[in-house]
Amino acid sequence: MDREGAETYLRLLAEAAMRGSLAPAAEPRPPDTSRLMAVGHALTAVGALDPVIAEEILTDFRLAASVRQLHGDPSQGPGQGSGQGSGQAVPVAQWLGQGRAVLHRKPHPAPATAPSGSAPSGDAADQERADRFVPVGLTVPFRAGEISGELCLMSFAQTGTGARFVAAWAVRTPSLEPQLGYQHPGLIPFDLFTVTDDRGARYQLDHTPGSDMEWPNLISLSPAPPPSIRWLDVAPPYRQAVRVDLRPEGASRASACDAAQVSVDDTKLSPGEHLLVMLAERLLSWTPEFPHGGRPAGLVTGPPSGPWRTMAAGFGTIVAALEAADVLSPLSPVPARLAALCASMDLNGHGIAVPPAHDLPEPWLSLLAHYQRRKPEPTQMRDGYAALAVSLPELDGIRLTLLGLQHTQGRSALHVLAQGQTPEPRTGPLDIDLSFPVSLWLRDSGGRWHAARQDRCHRAEPESAIRLRLVPPLTRPAVWVEVLAGGRSAEVRARLPLHWRYPS
């Protein structure tokens, strides 16, 4: 890794951007801060550049660009330009008071306490031994006054940070249409549920501590049950209990765990290649933010072209920066694949110097084919869920456990628990999330691939419960899925049989 090369590249890019802003032209060209930011993010994401140095470079660039506008054209008021560099005068007080460039988001504050029900503190080995993941697949109907519904328990997960069910629910009130999902958790009368184990001990159900609109379908169980218990009876108010079998050989165990076929292959991606793959998959799975509007030519269901083009416009510069930092070989096939992806999506101006490749990864091709469909695919999928509890082999220090698959209101989601060395939450170039540096794809039994991109995350060190949205969503109840999880050093494939359940 060439850290000096990385710093020099960003500084030279800032010089080029300065030239752009200084060039005499009919319309002054604004300094290309967004590209600088994207490259700064990329170089810090791969560890080639200290974020503080990157921020200093960006801050100095902004100061240099704006000091040249102290005597800009006063006829262009501040509201008429597109910000700094658009030619309008910058008041000197504004120049003086510019904040430092901020490249990385501050980490989200971690919950002050572990989830209720967390195991007593012990060494890591003890906690490791305590991990228990059980597929559940049970629906618990409930009613309390005018509120009724179903609690759909997908899986049970007990780790060093506590015990919880991964669940979905449907809540009915006189004013609410029932929908399976994760809305209105506060309406579920958890305090009226009783949970007992095979020894008569009682437990409390509750939302995940610190829950908010972003909580990822977690219902905590406290205190954490001892590892030796065989089952839990979950009883809603005034109703018969539903028994959750926690034994490894339990009859309620869906066969997914045992039947999972798992294989591991070495990949050995360089840090630069890995980042480019994440960028490509970000581009491919960006759809949900932009469900309507204009799209690149030939794409029927993709996002509007504007944001896509803006995102792709930085790729060539990022590739060059990664090569300058010696974290991407000039012989790497990944930039050519990224160029091919851009070409397939009719995104010109990406600036990648190498010609497009002909060998795109199969999941990318599948998603491109989906985007290029002439009309939306009819869905034959009811709202439902499939129990899962499958731990994948460790990838780059991260262990993923798949804890459920859910389809609700035309959206599909995969629930996972990530344990181990997950990086602190921070944003990478073009807004990719660096805290989950794993590429996840699902292939359904119909042969279609679905990108799994992070939707919600609940972080409680040393693990994160993550809800991943599938792009595109499932259109049929797959009888099995193949999960492809890719890291820098290896990729894991696991084929899992599914048993869908549908609440009434």
Added chain:
Amino acid sequence: MTGMPNEAWFTSLPPCAATVPCGQGRHTVRWEAGELQLASHADPEAELVLAALGGEKARCVEIAQTWRRHLADLTVLGIGPRSTADPVEVSWDDVDAAVQAAEGGGWGVPRHGAMRLASPPTAAIARARVFRGQYYREAGQDNQRRLDMLSLLALGPEFQVRLSGQVAAAYADRLDEPDEHGRNVRSVLTAALGGRLAPVAERWLGIDPDQVAVSLHRDAGWGSVELTGHGQQRRLLVSLPAWWLARVWACGLALTGRHLVVAVERAGWPDAQVLALRAPGAEPVSLSAHASDGPPGTGDAPHWEI
């Protein structure tokens, strides 16, 4: 090819002067032979002592102090001018407005109304105080640096270029040491070279400045200049020592008589001996350059001819 000349880098630069609002009048600040001179202040050191005892500090004296503080400040190379086509115009009115804004606190630092809690969390308050104190310190330091920079820029383009030369000279022989802020000196000087050489190359060859690739030459000799490729792949590959920034560019010698000057063999004003290229890939030739200064006080760069 050529050894380092013995003369100081600025020997090819004429004196320059600027007027500065100071007290009730305007005073002349001069730069000559690498030194800032305050013509209207006979004993600046004594004035500093008086200022320390509560007296008012003269702006000329402040500027001389600021100049000294930034003689080795790499930020100068990032903010200062890249070429004569890149004027950085700052007036003393701008400086006064900035000082007023800074004193009024109308910049940057967030201010929040007091909030009352039923039970004040003392630990949180203590943490907030520490954070706020640190924030104020950093914001204060940032703003002092920016005020300094604004004052130095207000001295005008001749001083701006000379200060850039001073900074480049301060680091030209110690590229492998980080500066006091941990910046990689080689990276900063490479970018400074790129930012200043690219517009020169554009005037020299008509090449797109973005097609100029620079590096710092480390070994003996003047470096290299090569033109490669065609069309979009055309590149001017330039490798020059960091001293080029001070001895050549800051002295206004970079493009002289349609030659790219790559080194100064004998510095002097108004006559210097330079090593210059007629075209990329050619062997440099030794040429005599003669300078004519722009009109005094106009800020025009020296004009050199072969």
